[in-house]
Amino acid sequence: MNNSISLVALRLFVRVASAGSFTQAAADFHLPASSVSRHISALETALGQRLLYRHTRAVRLTEAGQRYYLQVREALAQLDMAAEQIDGDTAEPSGTLRLNAAIALGRLHLVPLLVEFQKRYPRIDVEMTLTDAFIDPVQEGADVTFRVGRLDDSSLVARPLGMQRFMVCAAPVYLERHGNPQRPEDLVHHNCLVYKGVRGTRQWYFRAEASAAFRAYPAQGSFRSNNAESLLEAAIMGEGIVLFPTWLVYKSLRSGALVPLLTEWEGSEELETNAIHLIYPENRLRSTKVKVFLDFLFEYLGDPPYWDAWQQL
Template identity: 40%
Template sequence: MTRFSEMETFVLVAETGSFTDAAKELHLTPSAVSKMISRLEDRLGARLLQRTTRRVSMTVEGRTYYDQARGILAELDAVEASVGGAEAEPRGPLRVTLAHGFGMQQIVPLLPEFLARFPKVDVQLTFADHVVDLVAEGHDIGIRTGQLHDEVLMARRLGSHRRIVCAAPAYIERHGAPKTPADLMHHNCLLFDGPAGLNTWPFRVADGRVERITVHGNFQTNNGDAILRLLLNGVGLCYAADFAVGRMLRDGRLVPVLTDYAADVSWPIHAVYPARKHLAAKVRVFVDYLVEKFTPRAPWEV
């Protein structure tokens, strides 16, 4: 076995967390994969993996080796992809997992054009508002909003989003607009049944500090579409993602409030995918397509 084979095998074991799963993909036996990793560790003089009866995880040294090895393999893939044969026609099922709100507002409207460009790709969307294990659940791509914590995935930044306190004109006509963040205590706010931070709204106050106000209201749900429906009907104020309300702010169906106190807080949006030996053409063209549509300026920016 070459040093390259050992490196490639280690990366695959690290990403799958399993000798058995890595062996299946490499068409080897689990014992052969285990011996290859042991030879690599002996040659390096360092333990790279912690082995338990249920899972394999990286040591600190293993993480260092993995980060470097993944970059080397990615560069090699790029070289091979540039010489013709790797530029295969995109085809086959493309399994994408993403949050419901961002997916329905920003990804689904882009699919007709993508499917027309690449008619042999079969897009399969799975909506999930929790972080999905791409490898374990068999997904090719995940679209994630917020900070990334899974370092074994490759990531391509698509942009960022922020949240805006807004209301329908009908609500402002009936109740007036809050003048300061403290005024929110006297307003009906639409609440998300999810991370507590979404109901604690940040504002920049006079001395430059960010102050968080916990809001209250008579409606709470875990469904962004329901929040949006009540927001548009003038039921209350909302701290809404710009990708969901940007178009409505531009056309006047919603109006921003407390803009003088807006905190400069944003969250990144990435496409993530397993760092396998060969990046499938269907994955590459889908990620490239999203980058094309979302950069340099995202369509939801107000």
């Protein structure tokens, strides 16, 4: 390493790049923003390269900065893991755990889980990014990413958290007004509240037996959204019928706000069943904070996850 490049400057650079903000990096490191700027400028001078484009409201990486960011972030992760291993098994797990998850999954399940996790491991800080977009965990620097749905081929380690089990649901007030569908074909006569995301309007698929192929059935209605929780709230208010995974609707089913329908059929939003996976770079398993988080996660959720046992809760 160039002797004029400090470890503090590298950590500040990585934080500015990931947050897209000098102000946020300054707050995280308890430094004045001017001090962060001086460290980054000194780093750029030492390297002879501009690493960041500075704008009034945003900061973004230059092409050289992007390459440097990926390498430096990985090098710092390796240094942190080496320090953890030197501390030995008797040391209390510490450091920053970076997680990424879908918005609804994170809000409904990870937030309460993390509150309990940090009670057990108070020296572990958590940075959780919630987005329904598919991120590149390596690019974003996530230690663990919760991937809902189809899993693309990847060099990352993938560990299943549980299958996605879909249920058709509606509020009692809706069923009183419009009746209860007995077969998937009956959905054409009902107001279906359908998710519409970046891949377009979701299809609803059903099959009567696990060995059979899924078949698409018409699912149309007066309300579509790219936010599943908005559709869920509309269903609870009696607006229509939804098809969602149990991890999203289990509280509403447990409370009676929604009633399960078409229980003799298996539903899906894909032509095949899929799961929720944890994905992470293989080297993250050498990190104590990641190992204790994964152990806590599976202990907390249970097997199968508690949201698939909603009738017993």
